Amino acid sequence: MRFMVIVHATTESEAGLMPKQERLAAMGKYNEELVKAGVLLAGEGLHPSSRGARVHFSGSKRIVIDGPFAETKELIAGFWLIQVKSLEEAIEWVKRCPNPFEGESDIEIRQVFEAEDFGAEFTPELREQEERLRAEVAARTH
Numbered sequence: 001m002r003f004m005v006i007v008h009a010t011t012e013s014e015a016g017l018m019p020k021q022e023r024l025a026a027m028g029k030y031n032e033e034l035v036k037a038g039v040l041l042a043g044e045g046l047h048p049s050s051r052g053a054r055v056h057f058s059g060s061k062r063i064v065i066d067g068p069f070a071e072t073k074e075l076i077a078g079f080w081l082i083q084v085k086s087l088e089e090a091i092e093w094v095k096r097c098p099n100p101f102e103g104e105s106d107i108e109i110r111q112v113f114e115a116e117d118f119g120a121e122f123t124p125e126l127r128e129q130e131e132r133l134r135a136e137v138a139a140r141t142h
Helices: 021-036 087-095 115-121 124-141
Strands: 002-008 040-045 053-058 061-066 076-083 107-111
Touching: 002 087, 021 040, 087 107
Parallel strands: none
Antiparallel strands: 002 076, 002 107, 040 076, 053 061
8 A cells, every 4th residue: 555645834844944954864764764664665855835836727727826825734845655554554654753843743644546446447448558657657767
């Protein structure tokens, strides 16, 4: 099972405040544990929303909205993509994580859809396309 572990933004992360060396070292140690355990698939920190954009879809119309975005608690400051056996195991890994920020912070855990979750709508042709695209991406990153 794959899980997206989402670090919610704070006022400080949205202001572009960078972590101190101690926090970076603690996070590096935690990331090393994830790698050694074979559960880390990807993980990155994100720039503040002021350096981003949203694209709003309304039928065939597209509207670009430049950041920053108002609701800090709904924004993402970083993520990990991990592969573990269960939500409970993902929770145990997240509980071991150093606090990403000074004071209070939240980390959300969401399971990633797998091909079988889509049922019959995900036809053999669509599955083949998905597998081909994943293979192409893997070939480029290795």
